[in-house]
Amino acid sequence: MTPRDASEQEPNRNRWSDLDRPPLHAGALRRGLVREGTLWSSVDVVQRTGSTNSDLVARAAAGEAAEGAVLVAEEQTAGRGRLDRQWSAPARSGLFFSVLLTPREVPVDRWGWLPLLTGVAVATGLSRAAGVDTALKWPNDVLVTVGGDERKAGGILAEGAGEGGVVVGVGINVSLRADELPVPTAGSLALAGAVSTDRDPLLRGMLRALEEWYGRWRAAGGDAGACGLQETYAAGCATLGRTVRAELPGDRALVGEAVAVDGDGRLVLATAAGVQEPVGAGDIVHLRPAV
Structure with a gap:
């Protein structure tokens, strides 16, 4: 059974009834992102899944996803970080999404830049759309400042998706409240004083920044120095x-x-x-x- 868009499904018990956490608008996201000449080929929003990375890797392996496919979940039950560390958050409290990239014209030994490139795009998109200062902890954490302290608000995970493909997953805590944090050292955009926690423009901002940086990196044959990625990453790296x-x-x-x-x-x-x-x-x- 193919999951329906989250915005098209009936509310599911109390965890879906928080009015401060409206559903994503899948149709509006598609209209804003999936256009001829852009990277993004599809945008699917599902209400609940184990891991968007695992799902998109499986779709790619089955030939059911093209480059630029985006899979977003309103809730993840088995989200993963590096080394299979668990990532969980309340429904609709964050942005949990994966994208399929196939940079076949870039030498494979340069693909290790994709998580760092995604980090730059995420930080750029969030700074523009949420109005928060972000920093990157090498290699894959997104940091925000809460009460004068740097806290992790997001993470990035890249996985191979068959020959010539990589799935990059992103998890960002958007509206998590202090009593919902998985650990006291975690953070969220809301706790960092974001001017907006509307997830639709936040997601569009990150994906547009990712398209821009991915295009520059790919045009440079994956040379992070030539396209400015190496310098930009270093400028935003708190490590x-x-x-x-x-x-x-x-x-x-x-x-x-x-x-x-x-x-x-x-x-x-x-x-x-x-x-x-x-x-x-x-x-x-x-x-x-x-x-």
Whole structure:
């Protein structure tokens, strides 16, 4: 059975009755995004699913999704972050979506920039549409400021989708209240003082920024330096300039000042031994401030 659009389904018990959290308008999103000459080929909004990433990967594998397909869920029951960490939030309290990209003209060894590119697009779109200051924690977290503290309000996860395809998933806490936070160190756009928590323009803003950056990166053959992506990411990366502890597989750790993001999207740490060590997102179990 194919799920109907969330905006077309009947309310489902009390979790759908919060008037501060209206449903997304799937038809309006399609009209605003799916047009000839744009990246976005389809926009589907489902009321509830396990993971938009898993669903879109399956659609791509079955040949049921083209590049630019967007899948949005009003509620995720099995959302995932890096290393299969769980991501959950109340229904309609956030934006949980995945996109299918097929950058076949870009060398595969440059595809590692896609999560970082998406981070730049998400930060750009939210700054414009929500009026909040955002920052990026390498490699895949979106930060906002709540009460003077940096807090994680979102995350990004990229997964392979067969030959030539990547599904990039985004989860953003939009209207989460303090008593709904999964951990005290989490945040949301509402808690950060967003001028708007209307999810339709927020989603359109992020997707339009993603289309812009993806087009620039693809036109440059995936060269993050040539298209300005590397510089822009570094300018918005809260990790740079801080001393961090990179926890690696096998109970290994590397401590150093984060001094750069290199041309491959790796974080470069300057250690006390005077050596600059690059670490890739796939090598990191945790990245924390050094004590």
